[in-house]
Each structure stands twice: as structure tokens, then as C-alpha cells.
Amino acid sequence: MIRINQLKLDYRHREDELLHKAASLLKISPKDMTELKIVKKSIDARKDTSGKQKIRFIYTVDVSVKNEKKCLARIKDKNISLVQNKQYCFTAHGNQIIKNRPVIAGSGPAGLFCALMLARAGYRPLVIERGADVEKRTEAVKNFWEKGELSADCNVQFGEGGAGTFSDGKLNTLVKDKSGRNRAVLEIFAKAGAGDEICYMNKPHIGTDVLVHVVKNIRNEIISLGGEVRFHTRLSDICMKEGRLRGIKVISDEKEYTIDTEVLVLAVGHSARDTFEMLYQRSMKMEAKPFAIGVRIEHPQKMINISQYGIESDERLPAADYKLTYTTAGGRSVYTFCMCPGGHVVNASSEPGHITVNGMSYHARNSENANSAVIVNVTPDDFGSDHPLAGIAFQRKWEAKCFEAVDGQNKIPVQLFEDFKKHKVSNGYGDIKPVHKGIDAFADLNQCLPSYVCKSLVEGIENFGTKIKGFDRGDALLSGIEARTSSPVRMVRDDTFQSNLGGIFPCGEGAGYAGGITSAAMDGLRVAEAVAAIYRPLTHTAYSKS
Numbered sequence: 001m002i003r004i005n006q007l008k009l010d011y012r013h014r015e016d017e018l019l020h021k022a023a024s025l026l027k028i029s030p031k032d033m034t035e036l037k038i039v040k041k042s043i044d045a046r047k048d049t050s051g052k053q054k055i056r057f058i059y060t061v062d063v064s065v066k067n068e069k070k071c072l073a074r075i076k077d078k079n080i081s082l083v084q085n086k087q088y089c090f091t092a093h094g095n096q097i098i099k100n101r102p103v104i105a106g107s108g109p110a111g112l113f114c115a116l117m118l119a120r121a122g123y124r125p126l127v128i129e130r131g132a133d134v135e136k137r138t139e140a141v142k143n144f145w146e147k148g149e150l151s152a153d154c155n156v157q158f159g160e161g162g163a164g165t166f167s168d169g170k171l172n173t174l175v176k177d178k179s180g181r182n183r184a185v186l187e188i189f190a191k192a193g194a195g196d197e198i199c200y201m202n203k204p205h206i207g208t209d210v211l212v213h214v215v216k217n218i219r220n221e222i223i224s225l226g227g228e229v230r231f232h233t234r235l236s237d238i239c240m241k242e243g244r245l246r247g248i249k250v251i252s253d254e255k256e257y258t259i260d261t262e263v264l265v266l267a268v269g270h271s272a273r274d275t276f277e278m279l280y281q282r283s284m285k286m287e288a289k290p291f292a293i294g295v296r297i298e299h300p301q302k303m304i305n306i307s308q309y310g311i312e313s314d315e316r317l318p319a320a321d322y323k324l325t326y327t328t329a330g331g332r333s334v335y336t337f338c339m340c341p342g343g344h345v346v347n348a349s350s351e352p353g354h355i356t357v358n359g360m361s362y363h364a365r366n367s368e369n370a371n372s373a374v375i376v377n378v379t380p381d382d383f384g385s386d387h388p389l390a391g392i393a394f395q396r397k398w399e400a401k402c403f404e405a406v407d408g409q410n411k412i413p414v415q416l417f418e419d420f421k422k423h424k425v426s427n428g429y430g431d432i433k434p435v436h437k438g439i440d441a442f443a444d445l446n447q448c449l450p451s452y453v454c455k456s457l458v459e460g461i462e463n464f465g466t467k468i469k470g471f472d473r474g475d476a477l478l479s480g481i482e483a484r485t486s487s488p489v490r491m492v493r494d495d496t497f498q499s500n501l502g503g504i505f506p507c508g509e510g511a512g513y514a515g516g517i518t519s520a521a522m523d524g525l526r527v528a529e530a531v532a533a534i535y536r537p538l539t540h541t542a543y544s545k546s
Helices: 015-026 068-073 109-120 134-147 181-194 208-224 273-281 301-309 390-405 417-422 451-464 517-534
Strands: 002-010 033-044 056-065 080-082 103-105 126-128 228-230 233-241 244-252 255-260 264-266 286-288 291-300 325-327 333-340 344-347 357-360 369-378 412-416 440-442 477-482 489-491 504-506
Touching (some): 002 068, 015 033, 056 068, 109 126, 109 181, 181 208, 208 228, 273 390, 291 301, 291 333, 291 390, 333 451, 357 369, 369 451, 417 451, 417 477
Parallel strands (some): 264 504
Antiparallel strands (some): 002 056, 002 080, 291 369, 291 477, 325 333, 344 357, 412 477
């Protein structure tokens, strides 16, 4: 294949113009191309030297021609070269016999992708999930948002698909990947119903409304290959003998029973606080890790579009996004995170008496508001203890204060930015009206966060106003608190991806090895590879469906 980088076209271009532009750059006729495949598509909306905004799509394409070497010999262009695409390869080459099925705890992206790879290789994995299947989970979450009735085991954090199901479904990642895992994850998502465009868009996203179908399709493939998924089944304990895993205990329908297994993949997500505590009691090596905490901020999507594109809207352009960073005078990092164009702020609580929020978008990203987390870094030095689980205690402390700030109800605390600066409870909205999933109430968010975080937020938001006009407007709407940005814990694992408790493989975001849907799914592949490097598949081995 011949790869063409930096192929630029006006964003209003016709479909056939891409074909003709590629042919022109290769100095051939379009009929001499046997295939054209888009590898990457991004938007360049920068102003030119005259200050005029010019919006273009920037493509990377792979082209097949009849005689590639002859074609390339005529071209001297650093953006055109011969390329061989690396394909992801999963190989099961372990020799140890495994008597029982490997168990994957958690059906978020890490757990699902780990289970899928093992199922495809003949390991017949058992997936346990404390929450419900995605259909029943959707109903439970809707009930919480509308009535404030929280289910502790089935909510925005827990259930099939993990926390990412009720999010924007962003699939971009900063992970440098030479193995092909990133591409494999995107292709699996696309085949499961996410759409082919996610394989080439610079900032791909799925959207909650599509994700619920995608995770169900992945689950069905796992089952069709001999795997099993048990919902409403919570990991309650581990059974060790001579430093090795021999089984696990689970609770389902308020009954506890044992599952024999030599392999447990811990893909429990960043909110499985009771599981972290159980593992600590069982002497798993863990350490506190930095994360970030802050608020959600809402602006009119048209305001963001004007800032980024110079126009309010165009059906040929996606809702505009942004990414902003700032370092305060005191050295704290303030940055935007999980930006949701045309999205909703959602009540993402999972524990009674605690409030936390997140951002969510549907596939169309067509709500009136853009929202993003604006967060401030915190480190173990801020937690007030050197205990491995001190970060969890820190999160709980401020989530509980958030709950208290709305009079002990499952409501989202909201405040105008101008009132946040004055430590004043707002008494009405400006021109920005909330676009929320969940009941909200006015409160003073200064009571819900450490003072150094609040001070940093004001400094950061005012700086962001110099980069996006109106970002620091007085009626910008803040919602709180955003406390589950990443896991506050890292489960230590060795070169074989096992913890100090033999047979237990920490995996994904909850274990401290990922930071989003794609990186969690990639870690799921990585851990599946680690299991397959040790054990034989179960395809021709008898086992008990305990």
C-alpha cells in the first residue's frame, strides 16, 4: 500500500474529490487505483497568515495501485511512502494446564476485551459482574436520574460496560502503541456496531446510545465461543493456598458460594472500593497514586463552535471540542478532561450518602451545551495518610460533603462561576441552562472541595478565558464534584502481569493501568496475552462449570 499523509481538502468537499486529490498527488489517473482506504481524518481550523479562519479536513489515506514501486519512483514527496500495516496477533502458547476456567471480575472495557480474546483462543472464560446487563442497567440508571433512587450495585459506575457506558464513549488515547492493540480495539468496536468511522477519526467517539448495543454484542460473542457471563454476581473474597489462587467467593442473590479457579483477572473498575478493601485485607500489594478532582463546567455549544471554527454550526462539522491546561502560581496543574461536546452532565454516584458527577454524550452530540471536567491534580501528599487506600478515603470525604451540601439528597450541586468566586449559593441561572441527567440543586461548591482546589479552579478557569472567549463568563455553570477521574490505587503487578498473590492479574483502569475506554481495553488485551503465555487453552480440556 502507498500511504499519503497530509492530504488537505476544504471541509465542504465532495466525496469524489478525495479520490481525485489522491490520484493527482500520485500523478496517476483515478482508474489506476484499485483501493483507497481512509486511515485517519482530522480537522484543521487554524487561521492562516492573514488571520482568516480556514477549515479543512486533513486525511491520511492508503492507496493500492497496479505497480506501487513504479508509481513511487516518479514522486518526491515526504508525505508519500510505501507502508506495511502491522496486524495485531494474539497467540496462545502457554504450556501449563489450567483445571478451571479463568474468571474475569468486571465487564467494563478491560474485562470485556480480556474475556473476548480468551474466548476466541479457547479458554471459555467466566465473566462475573456485580451489576446488571446493559438493558436492565439502563433502566436502573434512568430511575436514579429521574427519582434519585440509587442502586448500590447497578448504577453509572457498576454494570455491563463499566463506567464508560454512561459517558461520551471517547476512544482516543495517548498510549503509544506499536503492537497494533489500539487498532485491534477500534476494529472490534466497529465490528460490534460502533461504525467504521471510529477506525479513522482523529478523535473517535461512540456515544452512550450506541455503546449499550456494542457491549451487548461483545458479550454475545463471548458466550457464543463458550464463555459465560453472570450478572448480579459480586466478588466477595479470594481463596489462597501456598501463595497461589485456588478459588474465589462471590455473592449473588444474597447467597455466597465458591468458584474454583487458578486465574482471576481483576478488571473491577476505579469505583470498586469494597473490593480494594478486601484485597488489602488479603495482603495484596497496592499503592496510592495521584489523580485529579474538580467540577464540570457548561457553556453553550455554539460559543465553543465559534471559538474553534469561527461559525456557530455546520452539519458537515462535528460539535467542536477543546483541551486546555494551566499551571497555577502554586504549581498545581489545572486542566480540562473528558470534554463532552453537545453533552450532558450526569449524576454518577455509586455509594449512598456520596455525590459525584461525570459527562455523557449521545452519538449525535446535539445538546445545547458543551461540558467538560475542569480538574486539579492531587497527590498522596494531599491525602493525609500514607495508607495505600488513602486516596479512596480522600474521595469519599469530599463526595460526602457534596451530599451534605444538597441537604442529604441524591442531587447534583450546581453554582454559577461568578457565585463560586464569591462563595455564594446561586439563586438562579443566567443565559446558560443546565443540560443534566439527574436532579440538581443550588449549593456552594466551595464546601465540596479542598480550598486549594477551589483557588486553583478559579485561577485556571480565568486563564482559560484568555484562550476561549467566554470560558470564564459569570454564568458558566459549575456542577460537582468530579472525583472519579482515575483510580486512586495501583495494584502492583510483576513482569507476568500478576500481583504478589499468584494467579491474580490486576487489569485496566481500576487496577491503575489505564485512563479511559481505549487504554483499558488495550490493557485487557495485554492481560489476556499474559494469561495465554502461561496456560494452555481449555478447548480440549474437561472443566467444571462451578
